[in-house]
Amino acid sequence: MGRITVRRAVTKLTVGADAVRRSDTLAVEEPLEIRVGGLSLAVTMRTPGHDVELAAGFLVSEGVISRGEQFRSAIHCGGPGTGGPIAGISVGAPADGNTYNVLDVTLAPGVRPPDPELARAFYTTSSCGLCGKASIDAVETVSAYDVAGDAITVDAAMLTGFPDALRAQQAVFDKTGGLHAAALFDAVTGDLLVLREDVGRHNAVDKVIGWAVLGDRLPLRGVVLQVSGRASFELVQKAVMAGIPILAAVSAPSSLAVELAASSGLTLIGFLRGQSMNIYTRDDRVLDDTTQALEAAGSHSGSARP
Structure with a gap:
């Protein structure tokens, strides 16, 4: 999607020398809303790219799935008519109308959907993946593997x-x-x-x-x-x-x-x-x-x- 980095003008200042105006490359940070079966589960601040992997890994971390066969598909659906800004954060839509900041996951038939208690109370920041947990008990998830x-x-x-x-x-x-x-x-x-x-x-x-x-x-x-x-x-x-x-x-x-x-x-x-x-x-x-x-x-x- 070409949104991993952006260029911005900055002032390079070195003490004792003239300030220089130049362009700098920044890592992109945007919100991704993860939905399962159309229902919102979490919002995380991430660098765009490999979003499907991010959602799949997140679902493993939360104990929703534990095997590849339980993950059926995922689609970006963040265009017009999807509810507007994510968690109060406005992001501009590109020419095709899709912000690529909403990903809806479909689990395999028979896989139990996530417990509503797993839903984040507010979006996670890039420095803290645990912010907004419903309870500390939800953190200590039991792994399917020894x-x-x-x-x-x-x-x-x-x-x-x-x-x-x-x-x-x-x-x-x-x-x-x-x-x-x-x-x-x-x-x-x-x-x-x-x-x-x-x-x-x-x-x-x-x-x-x-x-x-x-x-x-x-x-x-x-x-x-x-x-x-x-x-x-x-x-x-x-x-x-x-x-x-x-x-x-x-x-x-x-x-x-x-x-x-x-x-x-x-x-x-x-x-x-x-x-x-x-x-x-x-x-x-x-x-x-x-x-x-x-x-x-x-x-x-x-x-x-x-």
Whole structure:
């Protein structure tokens, strides 16, 4: 749709030098109303693009669906006669009359529609995917998948390369400097499976999960979810709901994120930078040749590792 970035005039000011008027590239942020069967479920602020994936991933995160076969179709329907501004936010319609800011999802026959209690009380912002939850109980959704039982392991040296691989593929971030990214990597081969960018970190993760939904790849066993920022409670929840066993972040996790990861059996890694990382939960999934060599030497000599 060509609406991922926009150009705006800015004043570039450097202390002690003349101000310069120039053009700058910004990441687009617009509301997306997600409807299911014509009924409004949520409004999120997102970067346009991969909207169907975003909606599919969102429905997994909320426990509405858990398999690709349960998601039948989706259509943008934000044109004239659809109710006007979304959540009080006016957005201009292009020449074809469709704002592409309303997406209506059709679930497969027999799939129970979302509980009305899931509906957001107000639209979520790009920094907080949990704003407007009807109750805290709705956050602690039970996953359809046993993350703790996933026996996958990942090589520590390979893991340290994921942030750079993620950053190298952030095409829109290179232009704007204003987007989060999430990607799935194969934990065995290290191959990048999919990467998505968005102004909201939770949206980027939903788009990645939605990619898996549309490809009927759930549960996402044997993969690592790498994110460009911090690891919040909601990102851990989304990973658990999609059956992802390992979540790695370049920044810090929150205390609640660690608690949820521990109770769910998810491996949570933070501060993954350079050759180091902090493993907060399930460190048995991260294998390091040096560590294993030290442990082996200790067992042969009868001494314990310091």
